[in-house]
Amino acid sequence: MTYQPLNLGRWILWGTTALVFIAAPQVFSSSFALTMMTQMGTMIIFALSYNMLLGQGGMLSFGHAVYSGLGAYITVHALNLVGKGALSIALPLLPLIGGLAGLAFGVLFGYVTTRRAGTTFALISLGVGEMVFACVLMFPGFFGGEAGVSTNRVVGQPFLGISFGPAIQVYYLVAAWCLACMAAMFALTQTPLGRMANAVRDNPERAEFVGYNTQHVRFLQLVLSSFFAGVSGALSCVNFEIVSSENVSAIRSGGVLLATFIGGVPFFFGPIVGAVVYIFFVVALSGFTKAWLLYLGLFFLMMVLYAPGGIASLILMQLPVIRARRFGELAWPYCLAAVAALVAMCGLIGIVEMVYRLSDVSGGTQMNLAGLGFDARSAPPWIAFGALLGAGLAALRYTTRLVDACWDAIQTDLLAKQP
Amino acid sequence: MKDQPGRAGAPAIELREVYKSFGSTKIIQGVSLAIANGERHAIIGPNGAGKSTLYNLISGRFPVTSGTVLLNGEDITGLKPFEINRKGLSRSFQVTNIFHNMTVYENIRCGVLWSLGYRYSFWHRVNGLREVQRRAQEVMERIGLEKRRNVHAGVLTYAEQRALEIGVTIAGGAGAILLDEPTAGMSRSETARAVELVRSVTEGKTLIMVEHDMGVVFDLADRISVLVYGEIIATGKPEEIRANPAVQEAYLGALHKEAASA
Numbered sequence: 001m002t003y004q005p006l007n008l009g010r011w012i013l014w015g016t017t018a019l020v021f022i023a024a025p026q027v028f029s030s031s032f033a034l035t036m037m038t039q040m041g042t043m044i045i046f047a048l049s050y051n052m053l054l055g056q057g058g059m060l061s062f063g064h065a066v067y068s069g070l071g072a073y074i075t076v077h078a079l080n081l082v083g084k085g086a087l088s089i090a091l092p093l094l095p096l097i098g099g100l101a102g103l104a105f106g107v108l109f110g111y112v113t114t115r116r117a118g119t120t121f122a123l124i125s126l127g128v129g130e131m132v133f134a135c136v137l138m139f140p141g142f143f144g145g146e147a148g149v150s151t152n153r154v155v156g157q158p159f160l161g162i163s164f165g166p167a168i169q170v171y172y173l174v175a176a177w178c179l180a181c182m183a184a185m186f187a188l189t190q191t192p193l194g195r196m197a198n199a200v201r202d203n204p205e206r207a208e209f210v211g212y213n214t215q216h217v218r219f220l221q222l223v224l225s226s227f228f229a230g231v232s233g234a235l236s237c238v239n240f241e242i243v244s245s246e247n248v249s250a251i252r253s254g255g256v257l258l259a260t261f262i263g264g265v266p267f268f269f270g271p272i273v274g275a276v277v278y279i280f281f282v283v284a285l286s287g288f289t290k291a292w293l294l295y296l297g298l299f300f301l302m303m304v305l306y307a308p309g310g311i312a313s314l315i316l317m318q319l320p321v322i323r324a325r326r327f328g329e330l331a332w333p334y335c336l337a338a339v340a341a342l343v344a345m346c347g348l349i350g351i352v353e354m355v356y357r358l359s360d361v362s363g364g365t366q367m368n369l370a371g372l373g374f375d376a377r378s379a380p381p382w383i384a385f386g387a388l389l390g391a392g393l394a395a396l397r398y399t400t401r402l403v404d405a406c407w408d409a410i411q412t413d414l415l416a417k418q419p
Numbered sequence: 420m421k422d423q424p425g426r427a428g429a430p431a432i433e434l435r436e437v438y439k440s441f442g443s444t445k446i447i448q449g450v451s452l453a454i455a456n457g458e459r460h461a462i463i464g465p466n467g468a469g470k471s472t473l474y475n476l477i478s479g480r481f482p483v484t485s486g487t488v489l490l491n492g493e494d495i496t497g498l499k500p501f502e503i504n505r506k507g508l509s510r511s512f513q514v515t516n517i518f519h520n521m522t523v524y525e526n527i528r529c530g531v532l533w534s535l536g537y538r539y540s541f542w543h544r545v546n547g548l549r550e551v552q553r554r555a556q557e558v559m560e561r562i563g564l565e566k567r568r569n570v571h572a573g574v575l576t577y578a579e580q581r582a583l584e585i586g587v588t589i590a591g592g593a594g595a596i597l598l599d600e601p602t603a604g605m606s607r608s609e610t611a612r613a614v615e616l617v618r619s620v621t622e623g624k625t626l627i628m629v630e631h632d633m634g635v636v637f638d639l640a641d642r643i644s645v646l647v648y649g650e651i652i653a654t655g656k657p658e659e660i661r662a663n664p665a666v667q668e669a670y671l672g673a674l675h676k677e678a679a680s681a
Binding site: 187188190191192193194195196198199202203205206207208209210211212213214216217220224 | 478499500501504505509510516517518519520521525528529530532533534537538539540541542543544545546548587590591
């Protein structure tokens with residue numbers, strides 16, 4: 001076996017990704033969409049860096065926001081120094097400072113957390129997260145207390161007309177860093193350290209008996225991961241122009257775990273999908289309903305129960321079927337199941353929204369859902385939505401059996417054809 | 420291969436008065452043993468004699484309670500498994516212990532990377548390392564799995580997994596190899612093939628093997644030690660061991676007891 005030529009498919013994939021990044025603001029040009037896409041970019045970096053721990057190294061961390069958050073704090077102070085003229089560094093390079101800060105804290109805390117794997121690692125990471133959060137509130141001089149530290153990203157003279165004032169310029173800054181970080185993190189999976197991180201995840205004992213100190217492997221993996229977390233923190237600082245205790249909070253740490261898991265831990269691109277979906281929930285859905293967190297939680301629950309490999313695994317499962325030109329057979333059962341799921345969802349949403357409306361009656365109990373006006377205190381909407389939910393769930397039970405039967409038949413055929 | 424530090428002419432592996440207790444249970448009770456460079460040495464004994472524990476002590480999986488373990492004359496007592504591995508001692512496991520989610524090639528590569536100096540590198544592209552590919556290819560050919568290169572270890576047959584276990588063990592080029600029951604659970608023909616495999620991959624190396632199959636032991640070993648209840652009751656050439664009345668009494672007696680209790 002000699003040198004393998006670079007995979008053409010891989011180049012096409014990366015090229016398409018870059019094109020999507022460039023073209024997205026042309027397609028979705030509203031300022032709302034732009035804000036959302038900028039946040040997606042930073043979240044993609046954050047989730048990918050998290051998956052360097054969870055997916056590649058088998059480390060379930062409950063405190064990853066520590067590295068992005070502290071990276072963001074260092075960046076906000078650096079940016080303020082630049083604003084005062086005390087420091088000279090171009091804005092596009094600031095994420096490097098955030099990354100190095102994240103890396104430095106990774107060295108500091110990782111030395112403690114990575115001494116053990118498994119549950120112990122998870123618990124220590126939780127402890128470190130809580131400790132850092134407490135410290136942030138204890139030293140308001142540096143961290144700005146509850147209010148946080150604010151800044152102004154427009155510093156110095158515009159270069160070639162780029163001042164990074166307009167949101168679109170920030171978007172492209174984030175997009176460029178996101179693409180570079182994606183490529184770098186993918187490259188890291190292809191190195192001796194990246195492969196040994198997988199080995200340590202799967203069988204730490206054997207890794208020790210082929211010469212590897214598993215603690216060092218975990219430590220280095222975490223330090224590199226914190227660099228990228230720091231970059232993402234710096235970018236969010238540039239985007240929002242404020243950094244507060246929320247940036248290092250357990251909510252952030254939990255959020256990145258949610259996003260990564262929803263996307264798919266076993267696959268490199270999983271967290272990218274997860275970050276996009278997660279930000280959609282957080283930014284778009286939170287504008288429509290107060291119950292967005294509940295919906296996100298339910299979605300997460302469904303994924304953990306029925307698709308532990310995340311959205312990525314659901315997509316990849318279809319590939320062999322498509323390659324065998326058998327996807328057509330699945331289309332009809334899929335459509336039926338989707339309709340059933342939609343009906344159940346409508347019923348569920350109706351009930352959840354009515355509950356939320358009744359939890360705060362100061363605005364009255366009259367409500368409007370998708371153009372339908374009704375009173376949340378009256379019986380008919382409860383009956384209607386309850387019926388929708390019941391019928392949807394019943395139909396879902398039936399249709400998923402159809403999908404399963406069809407799926408099994410195809411799998412049996414495909415297996416039989418294998419040599 | 421790097422020069423191993425230590426005295427010239429020292430035994431490859433030496434145990435001096437090694438004791439191991441778990442709580443109040445004494446498992447290894449004063450084992451002293453010297454194995455010369457290039458020797459193939461078998462350890463036999465009834466179940467529960469402490470053979471696997473002895474391996475775990477030599478390879479650093481468990482700390483010794485007292486005593487000294489030397490590798491090429493250098494004290495390795497109390498070192499971590501990875502430190503001992505780096506000094507040139509590699510072991511296999513009785514229960515197959517490989518990376519099940521990785522392919523055959525990736526498994527072997529894990530065994531190769533450290534010894535070729537790539538260690539924790541995150542600046543080399545692992546697929547571009549020709550030296551690593553060459554070594555892994557060589558090992559795969561020696562263990563007869565080159566045709567199964569891209570198959571996941573978890574779906575290999577049992578005999579193939581055992582061969583891979585040996586492959587991962589020898590991949591780093593260690594001078595001292597510890598094999599824990601390499602033919603356990605194999606059929607006659609598989610055993611014969613495994614013996615040839617062990618013979619060829621340990622050519623010019625020091626080998627200690629734990630084995631239950633007496634045919635394999637007398638076929639492969641230069642010398643044999645008999646371990647009974649944590650003590651070595653005899654060490655010698657196969658014919659000496661076969662003729663030793665103490666061995667016959669203690670070992671066969673223990674075997675009878677085992678049969679009676681089973």
